[in-house]
Each structure stands twice: as structure tokens, then as C-alpha cells.
């Protein structure tokens with residue numbers, strides 16, 4: 001053996017599966033054979049020793065995983081970053097490895113004790129020494145990458161591990177000579193895959209499938225053109241051979257039981273030194289604060305989850321727990337991300353949850369000028385239903401026309417910031433891109449309401465609403481309607497044709513007549529069936545009194561449409577005495593504006609139905625402006641449409657027999673909405689009765 005390449009190994013004298021710290025160890029406690037392990041280890045040792053020098057570190061009793069020398073640390077030249085094991089089960093190995101490194105004359109860097117980093121298990125040098133690939137997500141903390149980059153003066157590319165079975169980077173990723181890469185893409189998130197694809201050209205990427213991955217094919221030792229591994233499929237062997245590698249298989253099944261194989265059992269001591277210093281690692285950190293009923297609302301755990309899922313990591317710097325039931329808590333969270341793009345995605349979601357940048361880190365928004373009408377730059381900030389403030393020229397300004405899925409346009413004069421739809425963008429508009437200088441204002445005033453809302457949703461999630469539950473909501477809605485009418489508030493009703501089919505038309509008509517409704521929104525169908533019922537006594541051909549189909553009834557709705565078309569509009573049909581009752585009749589008679597938005601399945605349509613959907617959306621938006629309460633009655637499409645254009649703070653009540661519709665609206669983030677899974681006709685009849693009761697009580701108290 002003439003090579004200058006060196007490896008460190010640790011004989012398996014004390015090896016066994018003694019505990020479970022990865023999914024491979026599950027069910028394998030004390031199931032490995034020491035004898036077989038010794039033999040397999042010896043086999044690997046021999047293959048490597050034939051091609052390179054092997055140093056040995058003395059195995060220690062009580063530290064069975066010490067055989068996995070890859071986890072000792074990360075060596076580059078004369079420097080070593082010593083591992084900080086995540087699990088106490090392995091922390092005892094640290095001093096023995098440290099001692100060995102020091103004895104070899106290495107300069108040893110040690111990380112803070114609470115910053116896990118599992119050495120070459122999670123840090124793999126590009127075989128040309130150009131950069132370091134580093135894994136995080138299970139054993140190694142992202143923040144350690146920054147220190148490693150600084151200490152070893154090398155560019156670090158952080159990869160987010162997603163599959164528990166591939167908890168160390170070296171279980172699913174193996175850089176090979178000549179810039180090749182053997183890896184299992186499914187073990188990484190989309191962003192990491194993109195990063196890999198940016199650095200390694202397609203002809204150099206050897207992506208493997210799950211069967212090879214679970215045989216630990218990526219856990220290979222690469223020496224020159226030789227790749228040493230536990231096992232490879234014929235296909236993989238052929239692919240590697242074709243590009244000039246020699247595959248040497250050596251069974252390591254006893255070590256697979258602990259979640260390791262060839263690469264894990266070795267630590268390369270002589271790593272290629274990079275030609276020139278590569279600068280430091282671009283890990284970015286931001287600190288945000290969150291305030292509110294953090295525990296009751298589960299806000300902090302949601303925030304932390306989304307940071308992790310988004311590919312970042314966090315440190316909770318401060319957590320001030322509110323002491324009284326009514327007092328709010330506040331948390332200061334330091335978010336780290338491997339780069340700007342990941343950070344932006346995470347920040348966007350944190351802002352939606354109400355997170356605010358520390359005052360010292362606050363910046364103005366970034367603006368880009370629109371160059372093509374109706375088209376925004378790719379990284380535009382998309383708005384939510386929550387009241388939002390943006391920082392322009394050092395001042396926070398409230399966004400006007402708040403709604404979901406809009407773009408924020410900033411102007412020189414008042415109003416400084418306005419929500420606009422993509423299609424309304426004009427050339428020269430200054431739109432906000434990225435997430436700097438944006439904060440959303442979450443109301444934290446009322447703790448009981450926050451709790452009630454959550455409860456509401458768990459109830460909806462389960463899809464069952466007891467009758468008592470429906471009654472309670474009806475009482476609440478009746479109370480709100482009454483109060484809003486007395487105070488001159490605004491209520492909009494969004495209704496689908498089911499309201500008519502289920503016999504709710506009369507009740508809704510009454511609500512309109514009695515002044516409880518200030519706008520009606522729907523599609524063609526509700527108006528058609530309402531008018532059909534008014535004119536012919538049927539709804540979609542079904543007799544509303546008998547509940548049976550009427551002969552020739554299938555034509556009824558067309559006859560209704562035809563009659564209204566003859567008059568030119570619903571209002572004309574009412575004036576001319578063609579329509580003498582019903583929901584639309586009451587609207588016309590009591591000057592309650594209505595808007596009918598068309599769709600592809602509409603028959604007719606009625607002359608009033610707006611088939612230009614952009615005009616219909618604008619009309620809807622106009623009618624819900626300034627609303628205090630929106631009642632959504634059995635219409636998925638129109639309810640969700642309205643949900644999107646309504647800012648938070650407007651109460652929504654969604655009634656539908658289909659729990660999916662109710663939950664869907666909740667999913668849209670309309671947190672103030674209340675869902676009722678029930679028959680809408682029944683709901684309306686209970687509502688009218690409840691209003692009657694309130695009125696009687698009113699009369700009595702006045703007398």
C-alpha cells in the first residue's frame with residue numbers, strides 16, 4: 001500500500017445494539033452477533049487497508065456505537081471539529097475521540113455543548129475539496145454549520161434531511177471522485193434537491209432508488225476509483241462501472257442493525273484541502289417576537305413547526321409567560337436558514353402568524369416597479385386577510401383594502417399602501433417584494449374568543465354538530481342580527497340554491513323584509529329557483545308543498561328564466577307583477593342590493609347575472625365593503641370567493657350540510673368564522689323563530 005490516504009476505524013470489540021436512537025435500531029436490541037460483526041468489520045478493514053492506511057482508535061466498553069468512527073468529528077487538514085452528539089447514548093464517545101485527535105497533533109474545535117453536530121456523519125467534503133456538504137434536520141443543528149464554515153474556512157452547503165431512516169447525511173449522500181455524486185434524492189426536501197442540482201451537473205448525479213438506499217449503497221467509502229459498500233443492485237453496479245468506478249461489495253448487515261455501514265465505520269483523516277479559502281457560510285439568522293395568548297392558541301408551536309418544516313431551525317431566546325388568564329405572553333425566537341430564499345419563505349409564514357422583527361432589525365419594504373400591466377415580479381408579497389402594516393420611509397402604514405391573495409402597492413401619497421389584485425396592476429406601480437418591512441396585526445385582546453374559535457374548529461373538524469350546538473349558534477346569530485340592525489350595521493348574505501330547495505326561501509325573504517340583510521350575493525341558480533318557486537310553486541321542478549316532482553317540472557326553471565328575460569331584469573319583473581314574492585322580490589321591494597355571479601353551468605342566464613366574472617368579483621367586493629357579518633348559506637363557491645376578499649375582523653357564519661365546505665372556509669384562514677354543519681332550511685327556520693322570540697322579549701320589556 002503506497003497511498004497517502006488515511007482512514008480512522010474503531011474495532012467492534014464492544015459493539016452491539018444496546019438502545020434505539022434511529023429507526024434501524026428498533027427491534028434489533030441485542031439482536032446483532034458480535035462474532036459476525038467482527039468478521040464483517042475485518043472484511044471491510046482489509047479492503048480499505050489494501051488501498052489506504054488505516055489508523056485505529058481504541059474501542060471503549062460501554063460505548064457500543066464508537067465503531068462508527070465517522071461520527072468522531074470532521075477533519076480538514078490539521079483541523080478537526082469535534083462531534084457534539086445529540087443523544088446522551090453517544091456523548092460519552094466525545095472525550096476518547098478528542099484525545100485521539102489531539103494525540104495526532106490536530107487542532108480541535110469544540111462546539112457549544114447544546115449545539116449538536118455529528119461529524120463526518122453529517123458533513124461530507126466534495127471530493128475535489130471545493131466545498132462541504134452538511135446535513136441537518138435530525139442529528140446536526142443548522143447553526144453548527146456556520147461555525148464549521150468559519151473554523152475550517154470552507155463554503156458549507158446545507159442539506160435538509162427529511163426521512164428519519166436517513167438521519168445522517170452519509171446514509172443517503174456520497175460525493176465521489178471526479179465530481180460525481182451518489183445520492184438518494186427522496187431523503188431531501190425540494191430546496192436541498194435544487195441546491196444539489198445547481199452544484200452537480202446532471203451527468204455527474206447518480207440518483208439511486210429506495211431498494212439501494214435501504215441497503216446503504218450511499219454509505220460508501222470512496223478511494224480513488226473504488227467504491228466500497230455493503231451491497232448494490234446490478235443496475236447500480238452497471239451505472240457505476242460505466243463511468244469508471246470499481247464497486248467492491250462487502251456485507252455489513254450486522255452494522256445495518258444499528259443504522260450504519262461502510263462509510264459510517266470509517267473516518268477519512270486526510271481530506272483534500274481546498275485550493276483557496278472559500279469564504280464563510282451564508283447562514284442567515286433573524287430574530288422575531290410573537291405576542292399574544294401564545295399557549296392557548298398554540299401559536300408558538302405552530303411557528304416552531306413551520307420553521308422546521310420550511311427548512312430552518314430556531315432557538316427560543318426568551319419566553320415571557322403571561323401570568324394571569326388575561327395576560328399575554330411574548331416569545332423571542334431566533335430563526336436560522338441556510339439562505340435567503342428559505343428564510344423568506346419562513347418569514348412570510350411567520351408574519352402571517354403575527355411575528356414581528358425586532359425593532360433593531362426592522363427595515364423598509366422592498367419595492368419593484370411594474371413593467372408589464374397585470375403582472376407582478378416573481379417574489380411579490382401576497383397579502384392575507386389579516387390587517388397588515390408596512391414600513392415605508394421609516395414609518396409604519398396600515399394597508400388599505402386588505403384582502404387575501406392581493407399584491408401591496410405603495411404610493412408616494414395617501415393612502416401609502418393598498419391591496420391590489422394582480423390583474424389591476426398598472427405599469428409603474430410600486431409593489432412590495434420579499435418580506436422585509438411587513439407585519440400583520442393580530443388582535444390579542446380577547447382571550448376567551450381566541451379559545452372559543454379553536455373550540456369551534458375542533459367541533460367542525462369532527463363533522464358533527466349536536467342539535468344543541470346548532471341552537472346555540474342560532475341564538476348567537478339572531479342576537480348579532482338584532483344588534484346590528486339596531487345599530488345600523490351591515491350584514492351580507494351569500495346564498496346558494498339549496499336555500500330554496502330546502503324551503504328556506506320564505507325565511508330568508510323575511511329576514512330581508514325585516515331589515516336584517518343589507519346585501520345578497522349569489523349565483524344565477526338561487527335567483528332562478530327563487531323565481532321559479534314564486535311563479536310556479538316548484539324548485540327545480542319539485543313541488544315545494546308536496547315535496548314531489550311535478551309533471552313537466554323540469555322545464556319550470558327555464559320558464560322562470562324566460563319570463564324574467566322578457567321583462568329585461570328581475571326588478572322589472574317585480575314592477576310588472578310577474579314576480580310577486582320570494583327572496584329576490586323582497587330585495588327589489590326593500591332596496592337591498594344583490595349581485596349574481598355567473599358560472600359555466602348556468603342556464604339562461606337571468607338578465608341580472610353577471611357573466612363577466614371580473615365585473616362580478618368587483619361587484620361582490622363593493623357589496624361586502626364595510627360589512628360586520630356575513631352569513632354564508634350553502635354555497636361553497638361563492639362562500640369561498642367572498643372569504644378571500646374579506647379582511648379579518650368581519651364575522652362569518654357558514655352553514656352547510658357538508659362539513660367539508662365549512663372546514664374549507666376555516667382552512668382559508670378566516671379565523672373568525674363559525675361553522676354550522678346542518679340543513680340550511682332548518683337553520684333559517686330556527687333563526688327566524690329565535691328573532692321572533694327576541695322581538696317579543698323586546699316588546700315586553702318596552703311595555
Ligand code: ARG
Pocket residue numbers: 021022065068070071090120121122168170171258259260261263264265
Ligand atoms: N447507531 C449509530 C447512531 O445512530 C449509527 C451511526 C451511523 N453513523 C453514520 N455516520 N451514519 O448514531
